[in-house]
Every structure is written in C-alpha cells, then in structure tokens.
Amino acid sequence: EGKHSVSQETIQSLLIEAANQGKQVVRLKGGDPFIFGRGAEEAEALAKxxxxxxxxxxxxxxxxxAAGFGIPLTSRNEAQSTTLITGHQCEKNGKHNWKALAELDSTLVFYMGVKNISEIVSGLIKNGKSSSTPLAIVQNGTMVSQQIFISTLENVEKELEGITLKTPAVIIIGEVVNHHQRLQKYVTSIPADYVDPVGDFGFDIWKNEVVVA
Amino acid sequence: EGKHSVSQETIQSLLIEAANQGKQVVRLKGGDPFIFGRGAEEAEALAKxxxxxxxxxxxxxxxxxAAGFGIPLTSRNEAQSTTLITGHQCEKNGKHNWKALAELDSTLVFYMGVKNISEIVSGLIKNGKSSSTPLAIVQNGTMVSQQIFISTLENVEKELEGITLKTPAVIIIGEVVNHHQRLQKYVTSIPADYVDPVGDFGFDIWKNEVVVA
Incomplete structure (x- = not known):
C-alpha cells in the first residue's frame, strides 16, 4: 500500500492520535509546508x-x-520579484490570470506544470510575454540526479518532442535563466581536473548533466 | 568599521583571493542567496x-x-501562487506594476517594504485590490524575538501610527493571513501549562508576542 494513497484526513488523524498518546511527533514534508504543501490544513487540525x-x-x-543551477530568482535588472505558481491546476476552475502574469516583471516558477506546458506557453505569449523569454525546466532539483533543460517560451514545445522529463520538475521562466547560460560558458574554461574535487559533495552546479535542446 | 560597509566588489575579491590561496571558502548569507541576495553576482565573479x-x-x-505564524503562502481556495517582491525599490525607476500585482490571485510578500507601506497600500487599492484584504507584518521572522502585526490594506497606515516596528520585517498581503487569526482563536482554548514545554524550543507560533492593532 503506497504512502501516496494516505488521505490528508488520515494523516491528520495519525498526527493527533500519536500526539494524544504523549508522543513527540515529527511530520516531515519535502519542500516548505506552506508552499503547495498542506501545512495549513494540518496546523488547523492540530490546533482544533x-x-x-x-x-x-x-x-x-x-x-x-534555482540554487542548483545558478539562477537568481530575483535580479535588480531583470526581475523585481519571483512568483511561485501551481502549474497543476491550470485547467481547472481556478484559471490563472495570464494577463497579469505576462505583464508582471517577475520570474515565474511553475510547480508541477510540465504536463500543462502548452497552456503556460500560450497563456503567456498571447498576453504579450516576449516569445524569446528564456525558460528552464529543472528536473529532480536539489538531488544528485538533477538535470536542467533550457529553451525559450516559443521553442520549448518543439524542443521537448521525444524527450521524457524526469519528475518532479519545476519550470523557471524569465531573463534570469540567462545567468545559468553565462555561468556554463565560464565553466567550460575551467580544466576538468580542477572541477573534480567538488564532485565529492555529490551536488554542485558543474557536475550535473545538462540537457541542451 | 561595520561589516555592512564592505562593498559587493570587496566581498567578491575576498572570496577569490581566499580560494586562490587554496582555502575552502564559505560565504554565509542570511536567507536564500538567489532571492534579494547577491548570489548571482558572486557566482559569476567566481566563475569568471x-x-x-x-x-x-x-x-x-x-x-x-510565514512558517513562524502559521500562514500558508499558497492555499487552494485563497491563493494559487505567492509573489516575493522587493518593497525597497518602490520609489526608484523600477516601478512595480501595481495593476498586475493587484489583479493577480497571489499572496504578496514584500521584503524591506515597511518604509514604503503607503505606496504599497495605495498602489494595490487604486488598482482594485479589496481594501479589506488582510495584511501581516512579521518582524524579526524566524528569530526568538519574532512578532506579528495584523491589519488590513485600508487600516494599516492608521494602525501603525505611533508604533515602531522591529526590522527586518516582511509584509504578507492576502486572504491567507486569516489562517493565523484562526489558529490564534484555537490556541486561546489550550491551557497555558499545556503550551509551556514547547517554549523550550525557543521558537514556536504560540509563545511569540503578538502585537494586535
């Protein structure tokens, strides 16, 4: 029985039950509990x-x-803000305001949006976002197996044809993606044996496989 | 000579100098280096x-x-996204697009924005954001001395009169702030001696002083 099938209600019941038995309970989640987590529901259930x-x-x-590939989510000249958005619910009743997202001077970071890439791209371009805006898809972010796929709003769908992305993945859209490209350019000038020791950490921006479309 | 007066260029020179001496250098920053940090500039200098x-x-x-006060930055029913924005540069040439920010279904988190609260409030209300939108100012977030100030877009300026906020502070604007209010309501029903042991951790949502306007 996979852990993914445990309902939110069951998780909350388990937390409360164990706490009432006098146990110190740790509910460990990937990422931050208050960004596309269910932290609020769990906090409220416990408080009640x-x-x-x-x-x-x-x-x-x-x-x-972003950290894994040298992409600043904000940057004085390129993005005054960054917006963390669900890409998952694009097609449901909670439609995104594509016009506002396209007009905002913000790096857009879509979570769980790979399946909806077509809607994301058309939503932004139709509302005036430059079709040459750089786009990165980071797969398995923060893991040793992390990979990056670089493209632009207008080219990403074509370039993704025949490529199977590893999930989970986040989509980063904005001029700031160019920082990664610039860093990569410098890195190619560093002798390979100079880079090697860093690989021992198991996680760095140089040693990760780069998928270039 | 305060460390704050060290220029970005000096920091980068120090990093490069120490690294070239064969040292393992740690550049430790508060927060995330790629959100209103200068991580990108430092990464590029090192790569070059x-x-x-x-x-x-x-x-x-x-x-x-947000974590310190039980405020989810995203929430299925209240905010499909969260936007991390600099409040510091409101008055400079890089004007915010208040219309897009007001129309976006997003929790807005302003960094370093307390001095520009007036511009933030008027920018959002003039562009159609509901004046009753809840607003929280979290001071000294993540520290034992953290405090929260709760208000609304329309009332915050009046309610801040005569109050000196502790900095650094972030301003969280959106319906999700109500989660904090709901949690507080439940908490008042918990006997004080039941709460005490948690205080030993030195950081929890119950023990922090709450400044209510």
Missing amino acids: AGITFEVIAGVTAGIGA | AGITFEVIAGVTAGIGA
Missing part, C-alpha cells in the same frame, strides 16, 4: 484538537532548483 | 575567475516568516 506544534520552514522546490 | 563553487539554497525571509 488542542495540540501544540511548531512549524519549521523548509526550502521550497523552486528555490532549491 | 575560474573558481568552482557550490550554491546551497536557503530559507528566504518570507517563507520563514
């Missing part, structure tokens, strides 16, 4: 049940993905 | 100098502030 708790912030996927 | 490095993601102030 009279159970005290503490919420520890985490590194959310978009920020981890 | 032929020095390998690794970027470790951090918990950015807005996410830490």
Whole structure:
C-alpha cells in the first residue's frame, strides 16, 4: 500500500492520535509546508484538537532548483520579484490570470506544470510575454540526479518532442535563466581536473548533466 | 568599521583571493542567496575567475516568516501562487506594476517594504485590490524575538501610527493571513501549562508576542 494513497484526513488523524498518546511527533514534508504543501490544513487540525506544534520552514522546490543551477530568482535588472505558481491546476476552475502574469516583471516558477506546458506557453505569449523569454525546466532539483533543460517560451514545445522529463520538475521562466547560460560558458574554461574535487559533495552546479535542446 | 560597509566588489575579491590561496571558502548569507541576495553576482565573479563553487539554497525571509505564524503562502481556495517582491525599490525607476500585482490571485510578500507601506497600500487599492484584504507584518521572522502585526490594506497606515516596528520585517498581503487569526482563536482554548514545554524550543507560533492593532 503506497504512502501516496494516505488521505490528508488520515494523516491528520495519525498526527493527533500519536500526539494524544504523549508522543513527540515529527511530520516531515519535502519542500516548505506552506508552499503547495498542506501545512495549513494540518496546523488547523492540530490546533482544533488542542495540540501544540511548531512549524519549521523548509526550502521550497523552486528555490532549491534555482540554487542548483545558478539562477537568481530575483535580479535588480531583470526581475523585481519571483512568483511561485501551481502549474497543476491550470485547467481547472481556478484559471490563472495570464494577463497579469505576462505583464508582471517577475520570474515565474511553475510547480508541477510540465504536463500543462502548452497552456503556460500560450497563456503567456498571447498576453504579450516576449516569445524569446528564456525558460528552464529543472528536473529532480536539489538531488544528485538533477538535470536542467533550457529553451525559450516559443521553442520549448518543439524542443521537448521525444524527450521524457524526469519528475518532479519545476519550470523557471524569465531573463534570469540567462545567468545559468553565462555561468556554463565560464565553466567550460575551467580544466576538468580542477572541477573534480567538488564532485565529492555529490551536488554542485558543474557536475550535473545538462540537457541542451 | 561595520561589516555592512564592505562593498559587493570587496566581498567578491575576498572570496577569490581566499580560494586562490587554496582555502575552502564559505560565504554565509542570511536567507536564500538567489532571492534579494547577491548570489548571482558572486557566482559569476567566481566563475569568471575560474573558481568552482557550490550554491546551497536557503530559507528566504518570507517563507520563514510565514512558517513562524502559521500562514500558508499558497492555499487552494485563497491563493494559487505567492509573489516575493522587493518593497525597497518602490520609489526608484523600477516601478512595480501595481495593476498586475493587484489583479493577480497571489499572496504578496514584500521584503524591506515597511518604509514604503503607503505606496504599497495605495498602489494595490487604486488598482482594485479589496481594501479589506488582510495584511501581516512579521518582524524579526524566524528569530526568538519574532512578532506579528495584523491589519488590513485600508487600516494599516492608521494602525501603525505611533508604533515602531522591529526590522527586518516582511509584509504578507492576502486572504491567507486569516489562517493565523484562526489558529490564534484555537490556541486561546489550550491551557497555558499545556503550551509551556514547547517554549523550550525557543521558537514556536504560540509563545511569540503578538502585537494586535
């Protein structure tokens, strides 16, 4: 029985039950509990049940993905803000305001959006976002197996044809993606044996496989 | 001579100099280096100098502030996204697109924006954001001394009169702020001696002083 099939209600019941048995309970989540997590629901359930708790912030996927490939999510000249958005619910009743997203001077980071890439691209381009805006898809961000796929809004769908992305993946859209490209350019001038020792950490921006379309 | 007066160029020179001496250099920053940090400039300077490095993601102030007070930055029913924005540069040439920010279904998190609260409020209300939208100012977020100030877009300026906020502070604007209010309501029903042990951790959502306007 896969853990993914445990309902949110069951998780909350388990938390409350264990706490009421006097146990110190740790509910460990990937990323940050308050960004596309269910932290709020769990906090409220605990509070209602009279159970005290503490919420520890985490590194959310978009920020981890950016760090792994040298992409600043904000940048004085290119993006005054960054917006972390669900790409998952694009087709449901909660439609995104593509016009506002396209007009905002913001790096856009879509979570769980690979399946909806077509809607994301058309939503932004139709509303005036430059079709040459750089786009990165970071797969398995923060893991040793992380990979990056670089493209642009107008080319990404064509370039993804025949490529199977590893999930989870986040999509980073904005001029800031060019920083990664610039870094890569410098890196090619560094002798390979100079780079090697860093690989021992198991995680760095140089040693990860780069998928270039 | 305060460390704050060290220029970005000096920091980069120090990093490169120490690395070239064969040292393992750690550049430790508060928050995440790629969100209103200067991580990109430092990464590029190192890459240009032929020095390998690794970027470790951090918990950015807005996410830490939200965790400390039970505020989910995204929420299925209230916010499909969250936008981390500089409040510092509101008055400079890089004007915010208030219309897009007001129309976006997004929790807005302003960094370094307390001094520009007036511009933030008027920019959003004039462009159609509901004046009753809840607003929280989290001071000293993630620290034992963290505090929260709760208000609304229309009332915050009046309610801040005579109050000196502790900085650094982040401003969280959106319906999700109500989660904090709901949690507080439940918490008042928990006996004080039941809450006490949690205080030993030095950081939790119950023990922090709450400044209510």
